[in-house]
Amino acid sequence: MRKILAILLAIFILNSVSAVIIKAPAVSLTDMGYVGVPINIQINVSKGTGHVFMDTLPLTELDMQGSARIAAKVAGEITGKDMNKYNVYITVRSDVPVVGGPSAGGTMTIGIICDLMNWSLNKHVMMTGMINPDGSIGPVGGILEKIEAAKKANCTIMLIPKGQRYINVDGNKVDAVAFGKKLGVKVIEVGSIYDAIPYFTGKKIVMKQYPENPAIEEKYKEIMKHLCDKILKIANEKYNYLSNALNTPYIGYEYQKMLLSELSSSKALLDKANDEYLKNDYYSATCSAFNALIKLETIEHTLNYLTGDEDVKTFLNRVQLDINHDKEIVYSKNVTTSNFEEVLAGRIRIAEAEKLLDNAWKSYYLGNYENAIKYGSFAKLRGESAVWWVSLKENNTGKEINNSTLKPLAQQYLDNAETISTYVETVFPNLPTDELENDLEAAKKAYKEGDYLLTIAESIDTCVKAEIPLVMFGDIDYSKKYARNKINLAESLGITPISALGYYEYANTLNDTISKVMYYKYSSYYAQMDIDVMRCLNKTNCSGISEIAVENSGSEEQTTVSCEGNSNGNFTTTVLSAVIGGIVGFAGGYFSRKVKS
Known part of the structure; x- marks a missing residue:
């Protein structure tokens, strides 16, 4: 003793x-x-x-x-x-x-x-x-x-x-x-x-400072262009179909006016998507086209409901079957070093589709059929988009990732999410935190189910949303520079950081300060995730990669x-007394427990 x-x-x-x-x-x-x-x-x-x-x-x-x-x-x-x-x-x-x-x-x-x-x-x-x-x-x-x-x-x-x-x-x-x-x-x-x-x-x-990798940037553009072409084609075809369909049945003046207004909004989004496409901002164009598609899908199923061609319950049951099928496709994909970004994007979208469908059913049972159709339409498309993402790379030549290898990294991200969310809740006790808590619970649920990739994504979502109150009045240039350098570091490891580049591109197109900061945050977190995954899987390739340099200030x-260390005698004496007391208490408690056992 x-x-x-x-x-x-x-x-x-x-x-x-x-x-x-x-x-x-x-x-x-x-x-x-x-x-x-x-x-x-x-x-x-x-x-x-x-x-x-x-x-x-x-x-x-x-x-x-x-x-x-x-x-x-x-x-x-x-x-x-x-x-x-x-x-x-x-x-x-x-x-x-x-x-x-x-x-x-x-x-x-x-x-x-x-x-x-x-x-x-x-x-x-x-x-x-x-x-x-x-x-x-x-x-x-x-x-x-x-x-x-x-x-x-x-x-x-x-x-x-x-x-x-x-x-x-x-x-x-x-x-x-x-x-x-x-x-x-x-x-x-x-x-x-x-x-x-x-x-x-x-x-x-x-x-x-790591330079941008032109080859990887070009590869990213090709991938996103392919996805954007697909979504724009679907959205434009649906817009043309509905432009004619809305002029045929009589559904009442107010409904006709509402749906035509939504159709006009979807057209504005499609025009925006086309402008962004011409500027080679393919991720931003994809987002605009997808938002237009959500409106168009909602118009179509609202029209079917109003004309009696489809009841809401039947529609939601069909969406449920579609999402289940999409989920099977997404989770059947082997996760490799060359496709984990796309698989992760697919799993995130499946999880979101399931949440949206839950909201659709809640609205349905509350008798709010219009909201049920909106949530159901969004859920249907979100499930389909998950399949689009996991199908982006046809030639999957990377090394397969053992799921258990990612468990320590998932735990690290989950711990970080809990730390940041708790910190924000104590700093801003009056801030509504229901959504934050739901995201954190989703991360914990994914971890318990052994879906460590999804755990990382849900944890990132928690962290970004938690940090917004901390940085909403901060320096946007700092957030932008921070994200860009993380992306460049990921590219230096041979990674194509699709999500990080996409969020960075999207942030650059926004005018709203809070939204810009939020998407720069997503960008930096996903770039860091790419770096962490590669370090976790193959430390030898990432050794020697330094993110900092130290210089003397002039x-x-x-x-x-x-x-x-002992510049303040009274302070050190106080600390010494406190710690000695703690040591004695710890040792005494330890031996007491040993005796009891």
Whole structure:
């Protein structure tokens, strides 16, 4: 027993000496109102199994714990380290209770990076900002109070999230830069961790730039053109048929007017698809044509219902049979290194078709036949599109993928989805999360059923939807650049990242900011999925592929100052006491359980 305690204590002391101690600004509620206070964060990273441990005193809210997990994930990606092989220990200490919030996420990320890379810290720099899963810095509150906290901590540089220079105080705009200047603190906006690192370390980490692969880009264009030609042909033929069919029966003025309006909308979408096709934006053209086809399919079956040629229940039963047949085709395809993207796209669409059909039946039993027809028409086409996707490559020459090989990767993606969704729910407690929870449950269901490809896709869907509130006011250029570089990296491995390129192309055609960011997110996630799958299947081909490069920063104000692990005696003593107590408790509990068993 004594030997075990001695060993554990020795390990902790060694870790404390090499720990990173970084200061962060926080806000405390006092009798005089909100005030800025500095807090101490000690970070230890050691070999482990991917756990993140947090010890806070006074206790903080769950959003800081969620921030810690995201911080570890981002730090691993930025440094190129596999965080499943490390444990991260974060100890937070403050002299006063602080208001909860995720604003220390960026700071914790910096601290973890420095411990992983064995870099010293400039103790005269402080930072506030929420950490987002892509490494961007999100907005926080209490900017002015936190600048005051930086002053109290003798910091001369304060980093704040990009776009938060001007603060609204009682209806007046306050310039945070001018506010900091009066206190002797230089306030600088940063958009990402990449922007912040040089100020703390004198080092600059940049995403290694990979060039586009023209051959792969051309291959992608050929694949998408083939699919687009197919859908445009079907949609145009259906439009011509319905243009005539709608003029024949009398179904009542209001219904006639409604269906003709929908027909006009479908024509506008087809015209848009043709314009996009001429610009070689084949994925965007495919999306426009497919949306037109959904409208046309709905018009056709609504017309059949109104003329008495088809009752709704018969229609939905037929759709059910069609989807079952489509599912058999999709799941009969062997998954290989050359077609897993297409098979995954097919499985995603089958899962969506089944969800849409469920909604159709619910509408039917509620007596809402028009909605039942809309959902049923969409479900029918979504099932058919699944078959289109898995049939894109006729020559499947890749190496077959054993499903069990993807299980660890699926678990990793599922864990990531749970972490991000929980984080968002704590940061935005009033945000409707029903759809998010449904996506996460779908991912868990796929995992239990052993469909690991679908698990990955459903997890990605959860992550993207969860991240939108975090980045909706962020830097679109950062999201675009991040996605493009992930695509280029995938192409450098010989992958044709169809989904990633498609989402990237589609995002470029959109004007709505939130939608653009969302599809750039999908793009980067699917490119990363391609990279992860290839690394999982054949590590030798992917070894030596680095996503980062480290450069020295030339700025004098970014010169680093060594940060001693025991620079704060009282802080270290407090931590030491807490951990010794934890070790004793752990050891005592362990031996107690051994006796009981």
